[in-house]
Amino acid sequence: MTEDVIAQIPRCTPLKTSRNRRGNVLLKYDHDEGTRVLKLYRGRGTLLRDILSNLSHRVLERKTGTLPGSRRATELRHLKSWSRRGFDVFRHFEAPLPEGIEPPALWLEYCPGHTLARTLRDPETPLEEKLDLVTRLASESCPRHGIALAERDIHLVQEHATAKHILVAGDRLITFDFEGGFLPGFSIREALAQELGGTLRSLAKFGGALRDVLHDAFIEGYEDRAMLRTIVAWGVHGGGIYRRVRRWYDRHRRPENTKAGSLERVLAVLA
Secondary structure, eight states: OOHHHHTTSTTEEEEEOOBTTBSOEEEEEEETTEEEEEEEOOOSSOHHHHHHHHHHHHHTSOBOOOSHHHHHHHHHHHHHHHHHTTOOBOOEEOOOOOTTOOSSEEEEEOOOOEEHHHHHHOTTSOHHHHHHHHHHHHHHHHHHHHHHHHHTOGGGSOTTOOGGGEEEETTEEEEOOOSOOBOTTSOHHHHHHHHHHHHHHHHHHHHGGGHHHHHHHHHHHOSOHHHHHHHHHHHHHOOSHHHHHHHHHHHHHOSSSOHHHHHHHHHHHHO
């Protein structure tokens, strides 16, 4: 959806538009019950490319589909699972779509803020504030990981974990971007190792020279050290074929600042 089309829709302001009619669109909408965000799920490339990507995700990576309708369904399942357990995500709403808007789409809470990644990169933000946010992130992640393991709920794991997908909004830390997920039956331990690897790598990436102290802050905030050690150790030493392939892919795709490297640093501290 292009900006000229959006301009014809009353009571809405574009937050994110698509390029060449590809990619998602986010609209800030003045709904009768307050300001909300309307997320429109759209294809990411040509139809053939989207179909091949969808097949690769499902068959090779054992992840949920990448077609627009599948991404919308995956996100909604995660939002429901997280919010039901009290973990902070954007609230979602059931309401008709505005005239002229085609599904798939999802109404979400409008919540101004900035990402954790931006905070970590900001030289004006005091170190104490950065450490506090990372400690809080860990303290809120720990019980969620415990429930995911106990109940084998794959929807409590974020497939694309990064500081870019944590919104700092006042006293809230809101996790977002749940378009991708792992298929039912996927190893919970493997999924959590991937999530922790992504989180720790992003702390190193956006924290720069603060990498080690941010990792220490995460360890400090993660109450169940035994569970953390188990998940991290699997990420570093797990011998399954899938885990070996993930480590190989990670190291060859990113020679520096890898998920495996971040997990190894944390495991060394926990040893």
